[in-house]
Amino acid sequence: MKAQLPTAIFLDLDDTILDDTGSVARCWREACEQYAPQLGPFTPEEINDAIRTYSSWYWGDANRHRQGRLQLELARREIVEETLRRLGAERPEIAHQLADRYSVLREEAMEPFPGAIDALHRLRELEIRLALLTNGNAISQRRKIDKHQLHIFFEIILIEGEFGVGKPDKRVYLHALEQMKVRPAETWMVGDNLEWDVAGAQQAGILGIWHDFQGTGLPASNTVKPDRIIRSLTDLVT
Numbered sequence: 001m002k003a004q005l006p007t008a009i010f011l012d013l014d015d016t017i018l019d020d021t022g023s024v025a026r027c028w029r030e031a032c033e034q035y036a037p038q039l040g041p042f043t044p045e046e047i048n049d050a051i052r053t054y055s056s057w058y059w060g061d062a063n064r065h066r067q068g069r070l071q072l073e074l075a076r077r078e079i080v081e082e083t084l085r086r087l088g089a090e091r092p093e094i095a096h097q098l099a100d101r102y103s104v105l106r107e108e109a110m111e112p113f114p115g116a117i118d119a120l121h122r123l124r125e126l127e128i129r130l131a132l133l134t135n136g137n138a139i140s141q142r143r144k145i146d147k148h149q150l151h152i153f154f155e156i157i158l159i160e161g162e163f164g165v166g167k168p169d170k171r172v173y174l175h176a177l178e179q180m181k182v183r184p185a186e187t188w189m190v191g192d193n194l195e196w197d198v199a200g201a202q203q204a205g206i207l208g209i210w211h212d213f214q215g216t217g218l219p220a221s222n223t224v225k226p227d228r229i230i231r232s233l234t235d236l237v238t
Contacts, residue, residue, distance in 0.1 A: 005128055008182040009236070010173070010201070011154075012191030013134035016211045017116050017233070018144060023109035028052060031102040039089045045089070055081045069136045070161055073103050107140075112148060113213065119233035120153045126237070131176050132157045133189070135196065136168035155180060167193070168200025175205070190236070194224040202227070209236075 003029075014020035028048050036044040058079050060066050068075030080102075081095035123130060132154045134141050138161030144152055156179050160166030163175070177184060184205030191211055193196025198208035210226035211233070218229075230236065 005123075005126060005236070006188045006207070008129040008131065008180050008188075009123065010131045010133050010189040010206070011233075012167075012185065012189075012193065012197050012211070013132060013141065013144065013150075014136070015121070015192040015213055016190060016197075017111050017112055017132075017150065018148070019113050019213075020110060021214075023106060027102050027105040027109060030105055031098050034101060035098040038094050039084065039091060042087060042089060045081075050087055051080055051083045054086070055079050058148055063227075065082055066166070072137050072140055073100065076100075076103055107143070110144065110145070113232065115232055115234040118223060119237055120150075122237040124153060129180060129182065130154045131174060131180055133172055133191075135160040135165060138162045167191075167196035168203070170200065170204050172200055173204035177206075186204040190230070190233070192216075194222060194226070198226045199224045 011017060020214075026041055028051060029044070032044040032048040032051070036042060039047060058075070059068065076099040077096045078186030080099040081092050084091055084095050087143050120130070130151065130153050132145070136159065138159050139230075141159045141161065145157065151157065156176060158172060158176055160172075163172065165171055167173075172191070173184075177187065180187075188207045188209055189197055190209045192213055194210060198210050201208040207227045208224075209228045209230060212218075212231055217232055218224075218226075
């Protein structure tokens, strides 16, 4: 087993170690149910559908995504505020409260994937050196890391909001390699984002492993070719 594993593994955080997506629908639904009575004739379902539609558009643009993830709570406020404005229910104060409630619910609900922590322990037992590379706001990402005590597993932690650039910028991978003093050929990168975690790593000479946590398989329009596909971090050590 140990001979099949690399010297070092770089891991993504959201939807790789932590289940970041699984609670999205429930948390938006609960937040909308709480604040819908203050928003006139619109039902919680109508508000929820409108927020989800506009949110998909907002996060679908790479530049908006980059800016928004660095100020996540503010981005969510802007999304809800604009959604309500488009519905004809322009209530900025309620929009901010609804968005903030969603943020609280989402953070409370986020937990490691089943088996993820055990897999990290096993990798450490096998003397695999680990680094955490995550995009996003420094405060919110550190809060997740601290809550789940993930720092104990990693030699280095690179957060976009602290480092200055995020994946798939090649500088992220090169800096991690330099800090760990490992070669690309003896390193794996594991993550759920085909562009950031797989293609970006491959461009730096690192083997890119796609975490297909939803089990959907590669999208039909995808052009990225992962070196390996896993459904769970436990696949790395079994």
